[in-house]
Amino acid sequence: MTERIPCKSEGCSAVILPATFHKTGGYCMPCQQRKERQERQEYIVKHRREINLYEGISDPVELLKLMHSSRPHDPLIEYTPYELSKEQLYITLSEECGQTGGLCR
Known part of the structure; x- marks a missing residue:
């Protein structure tokens, strides 16, 4: 059985496969997607024009x-x-x- 690695996000208790760890830099997919959404929202707020x-x-x-x-x-x-x-x-x-x-x- 493949050993799972804990997610790097503070407060996250998920454990991930080594392939996911390498793909996301150590984050589980829900944390990775949350991080991407937050970055996208910050980009939108910064570049929005009226x-x-x-x-x-x-x-x-x-x-x-x-x-x-x-x-x-x-x-x-x-x-x-x-x-x-x-x-x-x-x-x-x-x-x-x-x-x-x-x-x-």
């Missing part, structure tokens, strides 16, 4: 189009929300239509 898609746009229709458009998920990008909700923009748009005698854009 993007304001609504900057310079004042037309409610264009703003609503942007709000309803789908964007691919990227953990390195954080989108700034618009100061008004979709509902508030729709109300604004409805009020504009009422002021023009029911003729909307």
